[in-house]
Amino acid sequence: MNLKAERGAATREKVLAIATRLFAERGYDDTSIETVLQESGLSRGALYHHYAGKDALFEAVLEATESAIGVKIAKAVRGIADPAAALLAGALAWVRLAGDPVIRRIVLIDAPAVLGWESWRAMEERYSFGMLKAALQATGAVPDDFVDLHAHMLLAAVNESALLVARGGDTATAEAAVAEFLRRVLKP
Amino acid sequence: MNLKAERGAATREKVLAIATRLFAERGYDDTSIETVLQESGLSRGALYHHYAGKDALFEAVLEATESAIGVKIAKAVRGIADPAAALLAGALAWVRLAGDPVIRRIVLIDAPAVLGWESWRAMEERYSFGMLKAALQATGAVPDDFVDLHAHMLLAAVNESALLVARGGDTATAEAAVAEFLRRVLKP
DNA sequence: CTCGATTACAGACCGACTGTCGGTCTAGGA
DNA sequence: TCCTAGACCGACAGTCGGTCTGTAATCGAG
Numbered sequence: 001m002n003l004k005a006e007r008g009a010a011t012r013e014k015v016l017a018i019a020t021r022l023f024a025e026r027g028y029d030d031t032s033i034e035t036v037l038q039e040s041g042l043s044r045g046a047l048y049h050h051y052a053g054k055d056a057l058f059e060a061v062l063e064a065t066e067s068a069i070g071v072k073i074a075k076a077v078r079g080i081a082d083p084a085a086a087l088l089a090g091a092l093a094w095v096r097l098a099g100d101p102v103i104r105r106i107v108l109i110d111a112p113a114v115l116g117w118e119s120w121r122a123m124e125e126r127y128s129f130g131m132l133k134a135a136l137q138a139t140g141a142v143p144d145d146f147v148d149l150h151a152h153m154l155l156a157a158v159n160e161s162a163l164l165v166a167r168g169g170d171t172a173t174a175e176a177a178v179a180e181f182l183r184r185v186l187k188p
Numbered sequence: 189m190n191l192k193a194e195r196g197a198a199t200r201e202k203v204l205a206i207a208t209r210l211f212a213e214r215g216y217d218d219t220s221i222e223t224v225l226q227e228s229g230l231s232r233g234a235l236y237h238h239y240a241g242k243d244a245l246f247e248a249v250l251e252a253t254e255s256a257i258g259v260k261i262a263k264a265v266r267g268i269a270d271p272a273a274a275l276l277a278g279a280l281a282w283v284r285l286a287g288d289p290v291i292r293r294i295v296l297i298d299a300p301a302v303l304g305w306e307s308w309r310a311m312e313e314r315y316s317f318g319m320l321k322a323a324l325q326a327t328g329a330v331p332d333d334f335v336d337l338h339a340h341m342l343l344a345a346v347n348e349s350a351l352l353v354a355r356g357g358d359t360a361t362a363e364a365a366v367a368e369f370l371r372r373v374l375k376p
Numbered sequence: 377c378t379c380g381a382t383t384a385c386a387g388a389c390c391g392a393c394t395g396t397c398g399g400t401c402t403a404g405g406a
Numbered sequence: 407t408c409c410t411a412g413a414c415c416g417a418c419a420g421t422c423g424g425t426c427t428g429t430a431a432t433c434g435a436g
């Protein structure tokens with residue numbers, strides 16, 4: 001049971017890569033399973049053998065993307081001792097990452113509508129939001145009662161900046177604005 | 189040109205109301221034109237005579253909803269002289285409004301994915317965002333360079349709180365958190 | 377009042393898409 | 407060697423958005 005399992009994994013990976021590209025380029029609705037099939041050279045049956053449906057395929061793509069983001073942000077924060085500085089570094093890294101159209105379209109725009117807000121939120125909790133909340137808690141700058149809500153608001157604010165940059169806004173200004181915004185929120 | 193125009197307007201209004209309810213209950217994707225047709229007793233031809241397509245119908249629904257929101261928030265702010273206080277009042281009103289599933293699903297979740305982020309942003313600009321930005325500018329609490337970006341971030345943050353409340357969070361806590369958040373952002 | 381133009385509405389029809397289902401093939405353990 | 411499980415195949419059904427042709431009623435000009 002090795003060759004078979006490997007082949008299966010390779011197929012899943014291939015489909016995942018192609019689907020990621022297509023979802024990012026055209027969005028979820030305008031990406032047909034048919035196209036994924038054509039570009040991957042796979043048959044319908046094969047695809048539906050690995051993924052339960054179009055939704056499930058998207059969810060797998062999202063999961064992989066979020067995971068990759070988590071790794072990159074963790075790398076950007078590594079070695080920074082001061083919690084506030086780490087928070088800022090992470091936020092800025094995220095703003096830069098969201099310039100990537102893949103992340104922009106899949107994670108920020110389509111995901112809530114496709115998965116439903118609940119599932120989307122649950123996944124964010126496991127990745128970017130979880131990290132941000134822990135960092136915010138560590139700074140101790142926010143009353144305990146508000147840590148959760150303020151973490152949500154901060155993440156939303158930073159996401160918004162990322163989207164603005166991705167639309168073609170000035171990156172430098174956006175990063176300065178995020179830094180200033182964060183400074184204000186962290187200083188009572 | 190009166191009876192005909194009136195009948196047309198009445199039809200549009202009727203379809204709009206039904207579509208609004210369905211979009212809010214099931215979301216854009218899971219609402220079929222067929223269902224709208226059944227519930228309104230209209231024919232396909234009639235609907236496509238008034239609206240260019242499903243997208244256009246959704247856009248009309250969104251426009252009407254945003255407009256209604258604008259009116260309500262303007263009412264909540266009316267008579268408050270202090271810009272910062274008005275900003276806070278408007279934000280809290282918006283948080284409460286977003287408890288309405290219609291607003292939640294249509295404006296905050298589906299709109300960006302259906303219209304595309306650009307068009308969604310353009311419409312927000314004409315309504316809630318436009319008001320928030322003007323109010324923020326009036327407070328003079330934020331450097332001119334950052335007014336636009338901070339307005340975006342604030343709106344996103346407040347939207348997020350609204351979504352959390354709508355999911356079943358504690359309204360009182362959320363409002364307190366928003367107030368505190370706003371206070372921090374406005375005080376350099 | 378007459379008559380062409382315009383508008384509201386009707387519903388058959390088409391193409392595209394998603395998801396299902398019975399079946400084939402092959403690797404690898406018993 | 408045999409037999410099971412998993413990878414893969416492709417025809418098919420059902421749904422849905424959108425188009426097209428046709429009909430009835432209203433409107434405005436003459």
